[in-house]
Amino acid sequence: MESISQPPVTRGFGLASAGAWTGSSRRDRLRGLLPPLIAWLVSNLITWLIAAHSVAGDGSRVAYWSTAGRRRWDSEHYLSIAKTGYEMFRCRDRYPDFPDVTCGNVAWFPGYPMAVRAVSSTGLSYEISAVFVTEASLLGMFAVLWYLLGARLTWATGLTLAIGVVFPGGVYFHAMFPIATGTLALLVCTAGVKRGSWGMAAAGGFLAAACHLVGAVAVGMLLLSALFAWRRDARGVRIAKAVGSAAIAGCGVLWAKWLMWQATGRWDAYEAIQESSYQQSGVRQPFDEMRHAYAFPFSEWYRPQGHLPWLVEHSLSAHRTQLWLNGAFFLLVVATAVVLLIRNRRLGADEWAALILTVAIFLLPFFAGAEMSWYRNHAQMFVGLVLVKHMSRWVQVPLLVCCSVQYALLASMFFAGVLV
Template sequence: MVAETVERTGGVAAASATPWGRVGAAARRAQTALLWFVGIRLAGAACVAAWAWRTGRHPRSLLGGSWDSQWYLSIAQHGYGMAAPDGRWPDVPGADLAFFPLFPWLVRGVGAALPVHALTAGLLVAWGAALLAAWGIFAVGERLHGRRAGTLLVVLWAVLPHAVVESLAYTEALLTALSAWALYAALTGRFLGAGALAALAGLARPSALAIVAAVQAAVAVRAWQQWRRGPVRRPAPGGRVPDGHVPGRRLCAAALLAPVGWLGYVLWVGRRTGRGPLGYFEVQARWGSRFDCGRDALRAVRRLVLLGAPPAYLMTLAVVAVALLLYVLLAADRPPAAVLGYVTVLVVLALGGTGYFASKPRFLLPAFPLLLPAALALARARRRTTAVITGGLAALSLGYGPYLLTLAAMPL
């Protein structure tokens, strides 16, 4: 019996030592969080479907073909350089160059591999990315504060007022997935992996600059720590370097690799437009999107306070205010440099840009570490209190999502 037990335990340990074994163990740890996430988002999709049918629209078209989704699907089907998808958009030459290519590439790949329409392929990519994002969010939360906090971090991300975006054919879930796993890689000392994921994220959205900055901040901190410890004099037994030392060339490679995707696309747009390195920013300017350090956002807040606004704009104002409060609480908790750098850049980019004030909660969706203070508070609270709070947030999110997609007269 003892021999059988030792043999079985040894087999489990050997399996967990393999890459697939580690992935399986990580998936089992995240199982509860992922089940909660899938359940909440399925409930959200059901609410959207019920309201879509009530208003005479097809749920698939509503989830897969709303607003920016039309641009991504057009690029996936026809490439860049096509006219605006419909009459709601300005037919400006080169307008589609504002949209980064990774999501359309994935949609095209899924459409080539499966016998499905591009719209369905877009939803499959987005939903798969959202699930990977939830897993990565749990991994970061568990790494920093334990399994219960990681689970609640995922639940809070799933019940945000604008969480319906996680179910749309949009790129926020894709950026969140790549960023979360890049953060996890940086936190666990896998710097080359973090740099590669950041490079891939740079092809997803312009705000991927945040994860580029996060990886480079993590590299800088590790390099500083190793410099203060002094040079490694001799390897540990077995030839391994002691104390988790990362060779300097590997740190440099990670720092240089992280911005490759973002820079590559921006420079490609500049070459295509003939405007050089600033060509991409001129394309963004045609959409009314520039960085003005938040002056336009402050003017929008002033108009909302003085003149009033529809509920969606008031909800936007509330989300922005809560996000700023959570940022202060997160910074006071002194998280790792990679986490704080990631959130800081995302908040600055989301709130410092011109126009699209009502879209700022969507821009903040990848900033999941902002929810860490709330997740920690709920993890320490009584289970009944946690259930009441998360249940109330879920009810708000499940009701607000259909309103945004069907009734709110504003771009999402």
């Protein structure tokens, strides 16, 4: 009799336990989403407060919650790609008084504008769709970073997430630019390497390369991944996964060039406009480029007229302290990796990926020439936060303070209309 009645009791107990476990697991997962969500909300709050104190010279305030507050220079090109696609033409054909150079929007990659176009198909305006893609990407950035940090709240991971909220150049994570989308793609690529997911790594690399030329650094990282990732596979399989994922990531650049060729009939449309209009071709001398970037006279070229509030007045040359801070962050990430290698004699696959990407992102603008845009390209070093969690609190706290001050200065420079 006991043998007959016992199983139902056991089954009932098992079902109750499974239900309790499922409910607890669901609550844990929801609780795990709170840190990245809070980070995203705080990031918007801080940026809104800075924008509110960035009064233009004519006394007008910046409407952070409007689309106009998120648009700067290149934003117009990304929106034009989303609306009508690519075009390239001789400037004087449309503007008789313009210098005889090449005009158009083929100097900008299609990943972000195509995402904007897809969202706009819901009926939203292109401008609102652009802000939606940007903010959704930023929320995704915090979520993937949180996963890479272990999704467990400690002093180390909490401070790392806080640094991410005020990351150098992070004001462009809120603007109509592909910086947030491209950074999310790099983080997804890194997560794919960590998980041993060849498809995820390849997809992240493709989107990163399709969003911005800087994102093409994922191709090199994936090629090198044969040396530090895919450890469960045989050597030949590891090489195949590394080469295959790098090839797919490289197709992001090929897709961009194909779209440009379809619209202009020229495979070299990107290179042509870069050389003609922006004098960017070939490999530059990196130290000369750093010097030019540091000395660029933003405050003289785009200084707002009239009275300027204290924050704006003291931020007109914030790109100079930005370069120092970016250099310090780059060196700290490299030093942390060296310490981990000496102490543990190894790095995790995601840590190798983050190290390679951080080094490449920091150096690329100075080899390619990015005198007026390196500060927003460097924002994609956000992926280096994977290694920041290993830093001592004595390093993390001063880094957080420095990043907070610099974020306020550069964001004020952005909202005052000084940055491009």
